[in-house]
Amino acid sequence: MKGYNVAIVGATGLVGGEFIKVLVGRQFPIASIQLYASDRSAGRKLSFGKEEIEVKETSPQSFDHIDIVLFSAGSQVSHYFSPIAAGAGAVVIDNSAAFRMDPEVPLVVPEVNPDDVKSHRGIIANPNCSTIQMVVALYPLHKLNPIKRIIVDTYQSVSGTGLAALGELSNQARLVLQGREVLPHVYPHQVAFNVLPEIDVFLENGYTKEEWKLVEETRKSCMLRKSPSRQPAFVFRSISGIVRRYMLSSLTLFPRRRRGESSPRPQG
Numbered sequence: 535m536k537g538y539n540v541a542i543v544g545a546t547g548l549v550g551g552e553f554i555k556v557l558v559g560r561q562f563p564i565a566s567i568q569l570y571a572s573d574r575s576a577g578r579k580l581s582f583g584k585e586e587i588e589v590k591e592t593s594p595q596s597f598d599h600i601d602i603v604l605f606s607a608g609s610q611v612s613h614y615f616s617p618i619a620a621g622a623g624a625v626v627i628d629n630s631a632a633f634r635m636d637p638e639v640p641l642v643v644p645e646v647n648p649d650d651v652k653s654h655r656g657i658i659a660n661p662n663c664s665t666i667q668m669v670v671a672l673y674p675l676h677k678l679n680p681i682k683r684i685i686v687d688t689y690q691s692v693s694g695t696g697l698a699a700l701g702e703l704s705n706q707a708r709l710v711l712q713g714r715e716v717l718p719h720v721y722p723h724q725v726a727f728n729v730l731p732e733i734d735v736f737l738e739n740g741y742t743k744e745e746w747k748l749v750e751e752t753r754k755s756c757m758l759r760k761s762p763s764r765q766p767a768f769v770f771r772s773i774s775g776i777v778r779r780y781m782l783s784s785l786t787l788f789p790r791r792r793r794g795e796s797s798p799r800p801q802g
């Protein structure tokens with residue numbers, strides 16, 4: 535099998551680490567691997583299977599002779615470097631929000647719209663992780679019986695904000711347990727022993743950016759109410775939702791019952 539020359543931008547981050555685990559774990563056919571990050575991490579070594587690979591600073595020359603670049607270093611880095619990588623002949627798979635709503639860039643969830651990948655012009659985006667989880671679960675139902683409306687709440691751990699947020703939760707939890715004062719840096723409020731009912735910045739329309747990403751990226755719900763919240767946990771992501779379909783079928787979804795509530799009615 536042909537091996538690919540692969541680069542990861544953001545290799546020292548949480549998502550970059552997952553990319554490495556998946557590529558190694560699935561024995562992706564790799565001819566060569568390049569690991570990139572910022573100048574802060576240049577010279578660090580990361581394990582890639584049995585190899586130790588030196589991390590390099592990302593530069594416009596990083597993508598010469600590369601077939602596939604996986605980006606997970608934030609939107610600004612993707613905005614700047616992805617077109618350079620695509621121009622050098624690589625296929626970019628971008629994990630940030632930089633190109634998700636760009637009409638020229640396919641937004642692909644392999645379990646949902648794999649064929650859209652064929653229309654790429656060098657850059658392929660993947661949606662926000664909450665959107666991916668939701669559409670993977672709902673798309674099979676949608677195919678059977680079109681969904682009219684989704685009401686969804688997400689419960690997201692701090693891992694979704696990256697390595698710095700894991701450190702913040704850890705430090706704050708220690709300080710709170712020692713009865714000491716907590717000064718938030720990554721989040722606007724204390725996250726330890728707390729749930730933040732907001733993720734990302736508030737937009738002029740009153741939604742948070744995270745909520746709006748779910749609306750826009752899902753692209754198939756005509757009405758959506760949701761309330762993403764940040765949970766004081768290190769790594770997990772969960773979603774609860776109520777789905778309203780156009781017609782009743784043999785598949786019936788029930789909303790969760792609260793204690794003391796009468797039996798739920800099927801959503802029609």
Ligand SMILES: NC(=O)c1ccc[n+]([C@@H]2O[C@H](COP(=O)([O-])OP(=O)(O)OC[C@H]3O[C@@H](n4cnc5c(N)ncnc54)[C@H](OP(=O)(O)O)[C@@H]3O)[C@@H](O)[C@H]2O)c1
Nearest residue numbers: 544545546547548549571572575606607608630694696697
């Ligand atoms: N965490 C998640 O669950 C998740 C899920 C979906 C999408 N994403 C997206 O993935 C991206 C990374 O998230 P993360 O959680 O992995 O963040 P993270 O742990 O903070 O890691 C950030 C990575 O970006 C690199 N970086 C920062 N500035 C850079 C620059 N100027 N040039 C090159 N590399 C730079 C960092 O390198 P240094 O180590 O040198 O600073 C690090 O490797 C974000 O766009 C995020 O929205 C995250």
